[in-house]
Amino acid sequence: MTEEEPRLSAQEMIERLEPAMSPWKRVRAVVALLAGAAGAVFVAALWGSEPGPLPGRTQVAFAVFVVFCLAWMGYGGWLLTRRVPLFATDRVIAAWIALAASAVTTVMVVVVAVQRGTGLGLALLVGGVFVAASAALVVRARARRAMLLRRKDELTEEGGA
Structure with a gap:
């Protein structure tokens, strides 16, 4: 390090390691949130619009896929609310x-x-x-x-x- 280069504090170095929310991470969070929400709505609508009673394993499959979508939606929302380095x-x-x-x-x-x-x-x-x-x-x-x-x-x- 030369005399002209400013010395960074430990906190500044930590923030450079992984900023709280880079633009790319924000895009990933929005995509996860929107894809999860869209997937949950789509699968739930498909599930609800099926005629007649569905077999038990089909009901379970629809429920599991809705849960997966909600998990991705929750992940995206959680990520968007973080303001500290993760x-x-x-x-x-x-x-x-x-x-x-x-x-x-x-x-x-x-x-x-x-x-x-x-x-x-x-x-x-x-x-x-x-x-x-x-x-x-x-x-x-x-x-x-x-x-x-x-x-x-x-x-x-x-x-x-």
Whole structure:
């Protein structure tokens, strides 16, 4: 560092690590909020407009998909209200939502495939790919968060010393 460069405080360094709400993160939050709301409305409308009584597993599937959409809507709303650095907490939450959605969907598709006696291999393969990809996102997001928190602690210690 040269004499002309201003020295940043620990708090300024922490804010540069991950600002409270970058424009890209704001766009992601709005997309999650709107997509979740639109998905919940669409699935609920489709569910409500089905003629006659639906089989139990179909009712469960509709309910689960509405819950997934509401989870993404809630995530988007939560993210938009954050005014402090999240240190990748948002990524961890999104990855866990994705993992839960892919795992539950895979289980539902596998159950239907077993009941019908067809397509079990394909259901397991495709579901396994989605579960593995979302599990990898969870691992990556947790590692990123841990790295940011370690760096924050280092900067806090340096700034306090």
